[in-house]
Amino acid sequence: MAGDALPLLKTTVPGPKSRALALQLHRYESRNVTYVSRHWPIFWQRAAGANVWDVDGNRYVDLTAAFGVANAGHTNPQVVSALRQQANQLLHAMGDVHPNELKLRLARVLVKLTFRRNARVVFGNSGAEAVEIALKTAAIHTKCPGVIAFTGAYHGLTYGALDATHRQHFRRPFTRQLGHFVDHFPFGEIPKYRNKYGAVLVEPIQGRAGIIVPPADFLPDLRRFCDRHGLVLIFDEIYTGFCRTGRWFAYEHWNVLPDLICLGKGLTGGFPLAACVGRAAVMDSWPASTGEAIHTSTFLGHPLGCAAALAHIAEMKRLNLADRALALGVLIAARMPCRGRGLMLGLPVRNASQLCEQLLQHGILALPEGDALGLTPPLTITDRQLNHALKIISQLVG
Numbered sequence: 001m002a003g004d005a006l007p008l009l010k011t012t013v014p015g016p017k018s019r020a021l022a023l024q025l026h027r028y029e030s031r032n033v034t035y036v037s038r039h040w041p042i043f044w045q046r047a048a049g050a051n052v053w054d055v056d057g058n059r060y061v062d063l064t065a066a067f068g069v070a071n072a073g074h075t076n077p078q079v080v081s082a083l084r085q086q087a088n089q090l091l092h093a094m095g096d097v098h099p100n101e102l103k104l105r106l107a108r109v110l111v112k113l114t115f116r117r118n119a120r121v122v123f124g125n126s127g128a129e130a131v132e133i134a135l136k137t138a139a140i141h142t143k144c145p146g147v148i149a150f151t152g153a154y155h156g157l158t159y160g161a162l163d164a165t166h167r168q169h170f171r172r173p174f175t176r177q178l179g180h181f182v183d184h185f186p187f188g189e190i191p192k193y194r195n196k197y198g199a200v201l202v203e204p205i206q207g208r209a210g211i212i213v214p215p216a217d218f219l220p221d222l223r224r225f226c227d228r229h230g231l232v233l234i235f236d237e238i239y240t241g242f243c244r245t246g247r248w249f250a251y252e253h254w255n256v257l258p259d260l261i262c263l264g265k266g267l268t269g270g271f272p273l274a275a276c277v278g279r280a281a282v283m284d285s286w287p288a289s290t291g292e293a294i295h296t297s298t299f300l301g302h303p304l305g306c307a308a309a310l311a312h313i314a315e316m317k318r319l320n321l322a323d324r325a326l327a328l329g330v331l332i333a334a335r336m337p338c339r340g341r342g343l344m345l346g347l348p349v350r351n352a353s354q355l356c357e358q359l360l361q362h363g364i365l366a367l368p369e370g371d372a373l374g375l376t377p378p379l380t381i382t383d384r385q386l387n388h389a390l391k392i393i394s395q396l397v398g
């Protein structure tokens, strides 16, 4: 299998080429974007399966799936082939005006995977945009502006999504520009209802807060809470979706269907595309277009993104990646005290950022998630690669 090798380091990490590029990058990119230190970052050159190679020729095992995106493996051959074929045919269409057939095919597949029928899709280009679409849909449907979200929540950084994101680190510089239509309640507890609320937005398993699984009753109780008060229940499955947690979508663990589902990341395996899928009864509150959509964007339903998503979804089915994620998750949890589900796991550690820097020196790519070390590899990671990575983590954590 391509990309199933163990780490091979030819230089110190980061190597001289990565170091030189990082210094140059700081001259041209805003200094807020890429963190550069003596130990960070490496510049990626290519990737396959769960392997990444940097510009210095070092080979790594990836425990991040590059932010939980490459679920069927980096540069999955079927996804690459679909992208190649589509790129030769049509690079860009007119999303909400003269569309491309792939947009229809993907919308149909997403409806079947989620609500099965009687649902509609709006496409976007990033996870944050999928959240914006859900927030707008709920506002149009209920005419109530207030939104309930939760402590620790991460929903993206565009202004609407940022209002729902909890951490002050992201919010503080922009506090005065936020809409302040979102109230945050403790994750895991049922909020107090007030008349102004129209929607509840929640990650079924919190990702960037540190991979936090809520108490067993939380999502079923939230569903009842929304039904009782006529609120739209929005699940942000941008991180948890597409087999990551051992099910196609995390809500399947609790057997609770929301009204709107936000999708991104693992949808395509590596092309920027996102979607909000919703029950027709809620989605059809949007008025029919009479020539100008109320919400759209230039690249909506991009043909390359749709081609990648169709191929990636087919690969996740063919390789039965939900079951594989579940099985590997059980295996990891038996070896270390992780929290999470499937291959969305967090290992609580003392200094997650420092540990990630150390792991990089050992050829393992990992990221902190809150106070935990994130274990979110491509779902195709081999047993050998995983065992190797776990052995190194155990040695470093002690």
Ligand SMILES: Cc1ncc(COP(=O)(O)O)c(C=O)c1O
Pocket: 067, 126, 127, 128, 129, 131, 154, 155, 156, 157, 203, 207, 208, 236, 237, 238, 239, 240, 264, 265
């Ligand atoms: C749960 C969740 N929602 C939304 C987002 C935002 O997605 P994007 O970075 O594609 O805008 C993320 C990104 O990490 C996420 O984890």
